[in-house]
Amino acid sequence: MPLNPNFLERLVLFRLNKGPAPMLDLFGAASFESVSLALELGLFESLAGAEAPLTAAALADRLDAHPDGLATLCNFLVAEGYLTTEEDGYRLTGMTETWLLAASETDMGPWLAFWNDLVFPFWERELETAVREGEPSRSIYEWFDEQPGRWEVAQAGFRAAASLLVDDVVDAVTVPGGSTRLIDVGGGHGLYAVELCRRHPNLSATVFDLPGAVAAVDDEIPDAVADQVSTRAGDYRTDDLGDGYDVALLFNIIHAHDPTENTALFERVADSLAPGGRIIVLDQWEGSGRTSVSRAGLRFVALTYLTTLGATVYAHEEVTSWLRDAGFGDVTRRSVGPLSGLALVEATKR
Ligand SMILES: C[S@@+](CC[C@H](N)C(=O)[O-])C[C@H]1O[C@@H](n2cnc3c(N)ncnc32)[C@H](O)[C@@H]1O
Structure with a gap:
């Protein structure tokens, strides 16, 4: 320990x-x-x-x-x-x-392996550059593309972290009655989309992610929801997201981008939503650490985002203003779990 x-x-x-x-x-x-x-x-x-x-x-x-x-x-x-x-x-x-046992529902082994095999080796290469220059020489996602197997380790790690939170997150998410189509933008392993489809049998979900990520997770969709959940490979900054969605999840992705990119992403998501559609953003938020462990956790992820992506954690007020600029209203915020430091910000397309 x-x-x-x-x-x-x-x-x-x-x-x-x-x-x-x-x-x-x-x-x-x-x-x-x-x-x-x-x-x-x-x-x-x-x-x-x-x-x-x-x-x-x-x-x-x-x-x-x-x-x-x-x-x-x-x-x-x-x-x-x-x-x-x-x-x-x-x-x-x-x-x-x-x-730390594979049979446990709360197994963090793949999350630790992700840090040991990928994130800390990437820190060793890029921490100093990021501190001196303000960003790494390339993003960790570009580095994953360079060697077979890295995306698998990464998505197994993201999945293990998400599996600790998925029930709390899905309990806190609002899926308006009558919603039938959801997009999980940068959804990776797809765990959140899968759990929402389990709870809402009329829902179908598209997990949108980079080609390397989609290739790593394509076989992982459980049979029980296989006809509800599909994957779509692309870059959410430039490629077509599709349209007519009722709900869009943006979980743990805005920390990878600067304010201009995030506002542009929110605008693209607004275009992909049906009138009255919901956007739901999950992330760590600046100022959210209330205990010494959660404060250290927040500073730790901020340093990680700087080193791996050249980005940071944002205050939810900032994110709210990008959402308004992108055409969303009725913005609400809700914390997730007592210790995670995560919160959901939800808004409706005007
Ligand atoms: C930190 S993971 C979050 C995964 C999942 N949403 C979650 O909360 O557990 C970020 C995800 O965004 C994806 N991603 C990053 N940049 C992307 C881009 N430009 N287009 C599509 N997906 C992207 C990554 O491949 C990764 O799966």
């Missing part, structure tokens, strides 16, 4: 500044590397599949690793809260069972 300093340690490190608190960041970096390797090796899945705790030697045998190397890794994972140790071997903690 997420190291959890005790009272005395918090006092010494944070209050009195009598010890080097940056050491905790060092442990955090090592912990992320170790958990990523454990996921790659299948260490957590092996322990989950075993009937009893496993020793390092037994685990090493299953994972084709060195017993001493594996013991050292496991001991660090114990200290970080991912494993517990007993006389007869290692076990998973509840945290690992809940958040």
Whole structure:
């Protein structure tokens, strides 16, 4: 975990500044590397599949690793809260069972793999450029296009993150009665469109995304909604979105663009909507962090958007004014989940 300093340690490190608190960041970096390797090796899945705790030697045998190397890794994972140790071997903690097993509905493994395999390697190349120049030398999406497999890892990561939020988001979304057609702009994995179609059997949805993304997710639409959900490949800034939609989702995409591009995108979406159609924007919003963790989360995503896309988080007042400029009215805002820092902004085509 997420190291959890005790009272005395918090006092010494944070209050009195009598010890080097940056050491905790060092442990955090090592912990992320170790958990990523454990996921790659299948260490957590092996322990989950075993009937009893496993020793390092037994685990090493299953994972084709060195017993001493594996013991050292496991001991660090114990200290970080991912494993517990007993006389007869290692076990998973509840945290690992809940958040890092493929069988769990809240499995974040693909999200961590997305960061380990793609986002942090991209930070290494582009963080300094983005800070010095104000943007990376190219966007992370262009970089995904350069190597087969990157889009799959990315969409699996986006899907894992979305699966933690999908119920809260879909509960909060307004789909007016009588709506039959929805477009999920930059919808990627399509999880939100799929869940909305499940709840609204008369709805059909088009998931619109870049060709590489669509190719990576095309086989992932569940059979139960296969006749309701289709994909369409293109660039939402320039390609035809179609028309006559009742609802348009723009989830986690406006942070990739500057204000002029976002206003132009809202205008294109307005053109694709039927009269009275709804636009629903989901994102992190400037000023939304109310706790220390959510404030740090917001600053973390802002730095990520700068580094990967040359963009940022926006205040919802700003987004409201672009929506008005693009021909939308009746703008409302609703928070999603207690800790996510996400909110939905909805508006109606005038
Ligand atoms: C952060 S992901 C969000 C995915 C999904 N909407 C969600 O909220 O989980 C951004 C998505 O926008 C897509 N995207 C980015 N630029 C695009 C463009 N110019 N045209 C179409 N899709 C784009 C990406 O491929 C990716 O699937």
